[in-house]
Amino acid sequence: xxxxxxxxxxxxxxxxxxxxxxxxxxxxxxxxxxxxxxxxxxxxxxxxxxxxxxxxxxxxxxxxxxxxxxxxxxxxxxxxxxxxxxxxxxxxxxxxxxxxxxxxxxxxxxxxxxxxxxxxxxxxxxxxxxxxxxxxxxxxxxxxxxxxxxxxxxxxxxxxxxxxxxxxxxxxxxxxxxxxxxxxxxxxxxxxxxxxxxxxxxxxxxxxxxxxxxxxxxxxxxx
Amino acid sequence: xxxxxxxxxxxxxxxxxxxxxxxxxxxxxxxxxxxxxxxxxxxxxxxxxxxxxxxxxxxxxxxxxxxxxxxxxxxxxxxxxxxxxxxxxxxxxxxxxxxxxxxxxxxxxxxxxxxxxxxxxxxxxxxxxxxxxxxxxxxxxxxxxxxxxxxxxxxxxxxxxxxxxxxxxxxxxxxxxxxxxxxxxxxxxxxxxxxxxxxxxxxxxxxxxxxxxxxxxxxxxxx
Numbered sequence: 001x002x003x004x005x006x007x008x009x010x011x012x013x014x015x016x017x018x019x020x021x022x023x024x025x026x027x028x029x030x031x032x033x034x035x036x037x038x039x040x041x042x043x044x045x046x047x048x049x050x051x052x053x054x055x056x057x058x059x060x061x062x063x064x065x066x067x068x069x070x071x072x073x074x075x076x077x078x079x080x081x082x083x084x085x086x087x088x089x090x091x092x093x094x095x096x097x098x099x100x101x102x103x104x105x106x107x108x109x110x111x112x113x114x115x116x117x118x119x120x121x122x123x124x125x126x127x128x129x130x131x132x133x134x135x136x137x138x139x140x141x142x143x144x145x146x147x148x149x150x151x152x153x154x155x156x157x158x159x160x161x162x163x164x165x166x167x168x169x170x171x172x173x174x175x176x177x178x179x180x181x182x183x184x185x186x187x188x189x190x191x192x193x194x195x196x197x198x199x200x201x202x203x204x205x206x207x208x209x210x211x212x213x214x215x216x217x218x219x220x221x222x223x
Numbered sequence: 224x225x226x227x228x229x230x231x232x233x234x235x236x237x238x239x240x241x242x243x244x245x246x247x248x249x250x251x252x253x254x255x256x257x258x259x260x261x262x263x264x265x266x267x268x269x270x271x272x273x274x275x276x277x278x279x280x281x282x283x284x285x286x287x288x289x290x291x292x293x294x295x296x297x298x299x300x301x302x303x304x305x306x307x308x309x310x311x312x313x314x315x316x317x318x319x320x321x322x323x324x325x326x327x328x329x330x331x332x333x334x335x336x337x338x339x340x341x342x343x344x345x346x347x348x349x350x351x352x353x354x355x356x357x358x359x360x361x362x363x364x365x366x367x368x369x370x371x372x373x374x375x376x377x378x379x380x381x382x383x384x385x386x387x388x389x390x391x392x393x394x395x396x397x398x399x400x401x402x403x404x405x406x407x408x409x410x411x412x413x414x415x416x417x418x419x420x421x422x423x424x425x426x427x428x429x430x431x432x433x434x435x436x437x438x439x440x441x442x443x444x445x446x
């Protein structure tokens with residue numbers, strides 16, 4: 001296990017927390033945020049899991065990796081559990097994020113409202129096409145790709161989203177790594193290589209359609 | 224359990240196959256497709272899981288929901304397992320898919336090469352802006368939203384991708400349901416309601432950043 005140098009209070013032995021649990025934390029967080037908007041102050045593991053078809057035992061076991069959050073006879077306090085999950089996910093702080101590649105997907109991501117709500121602020125975008133740079137899109141400045149490394153280093157940017165064409169992805173990632181990036185979400189439809197110390201989330205949009213195909217072919221009931 | 228009227232050989236009791244298993248099938252499929260491109264003919268549960276950090280036991284247990292695929296002393300035959308997983312996911316057939324909403328995200332999805340490779344052919348796009356319709360984007364005809372229901376019914380379209388603004392999403396979905404759609408991938412950042420018999424996959428792009436945040440804060444080693 002690598003210890004976490006930034007948040008010494010948040011050390012979870014990697015071997016003990018399966019990736020699927022971390023993914024479900026995001027889903028629980030969304031449901032809790034919805035409950036807040038509806039004015040609900042407490043909830044149960046049954047309610048928290050039901051939207052996604054998870055059992056109450058599943059929810060309790062997932063949360064138990066990180067501590068004891070429920071109260072006997074009350075359940076979970078919604079606001080408190082939101083704070084706890086954000087602390088676990090690391091989104092109790094605001095992250096400055098950059099996007100590289102301002103094609104259709106990059107533009108869509110620049111306009112995506114869901115990032116800011118969850119603590120991710122897009123502070124810069126980069127493209128190799130001079131026609132797209134030195135302007136602003138959705139309030140975000142767009143710079144020439146030549147300024148990428150400098151920006152990451154001087155602004156101490158830790159997270160980047162890659163939305164460039166497949167053939168450009170590895171070169172962009174190499175520059176980001178060199179400049180000191182900590183993690184990358186890759187939307188380019190290609191496998192990229194990274195040093196083991198840099199975090200990578202690959203997004204494959206076809207997976208959503210495959211999951212839908214399975215559900216349709218097998219006539220699942222949506223929960 | 225609802226039986227599957229189209230593929231009577233593919234009936235999996237819903238209660239026995241967790242959603243997470245179905246998600247991992249997509250990941251195994253991608254890794255197998257990569258192995259084919261590299262000319263590899265057989266693989267092991269260890270290799271199949273290693274890219275994603277899953278144990279060999281996890282891989283074997285996941286596949287065991289659907290049958291016996293390995294050969295003693297050989298492992299899995301790559302091409303054979305690809306065929307089997309596609310059969311399970313329902314992507315051994317080609318699906319005709321439509322996209323509703325041709326903003327930046329819709330355009331990005333129209334140009335996304337990964338869909339066709341996995342058996343999803345975008346055959347029509349729809350938008351309410353007359354300036355965008357009666358044209359083609361990336362070879363896909365774009366129609367006025369008024370033609371949506373007719374198109375779905377007459378072409379017997381079963382899968383749709385929603386990429387409209389949040390406020391328009393529910394109305395579009397209601398039209399699709401009325402027209403006989405079977406499943407929807409919703410990219411609009413809003414919760415939509417559907418009859419239980421219609422399948423729904425909601426995509427929340429902020430989840431990818433949250434997962435990255437956790438990995439960075441906890442210094443996970445990327446597998």
